[in-house]
Amino acid sequence: MLDPSIAAQLKRDDRGLVAAVVQQEGTGEVLMVGWMDDEALHRTLTTGRATYWSRSRQEYWVKGETSGHRQWVRSVALDCDGDTLLVTVDQEGAACHTGDRTCFEANVLLAPAVD
């Protein structure tokens, strides 16, 4: 069960979830955003493997359990509002289910200016 002192700080949405921004340690790449309930956060903090609540499948989901694209948890921080986590990980292979390294590289709406 999630540490009550942490649980007391979470500001969950109406589905009982907080957003989790997942960042590669070292490079700083933002890999993906997942969702965690209290139990998923508890597992993430205690097992060292990033674990989410799948909103579409309505089940817990240990990242990489089927794909092999595991996320090894390095640090977890809660934001000032209590509704978003920043999880730094060491990502094996692709973070995105499409096979891309990150979920943000396929669809650029505004490209950075070239210096």
Add this chain to the structure above:
Amino acid sequence: MLDPSIAAQLKRDDRGLVAAVVQQEGTGEVLMVGWMDDEALHRTLTTGRATYWSRSRQEYWVKGETSGHRQWVRSVALDCDGDTLLVTVDQEGAACHTGDRTCFEANVLLAPAVD
């Protein structure tokens, strides 16, 4: 008005919003997470200043307009699900309303191991 070809790709929550993860260009720091509706995204893409929808105040909010802690938009990408944006910015001063550089530094739940 937001480009209809972009609007068609957004998967909004029941409040009509998508999450926006905001990252400092260059350093890769994750600064904060805000929320955008179509109009906030339109303004972000066209004015070069990060603009959010404030869920608490129920109004548009140009980051830094009162604090001076402006965010100059460098790039915007939409994730594979269409429900999260990654906005890279050049942040002036503190991104967090507490005065911290980022919203994630005050409350570390799991600290990185020291090598």
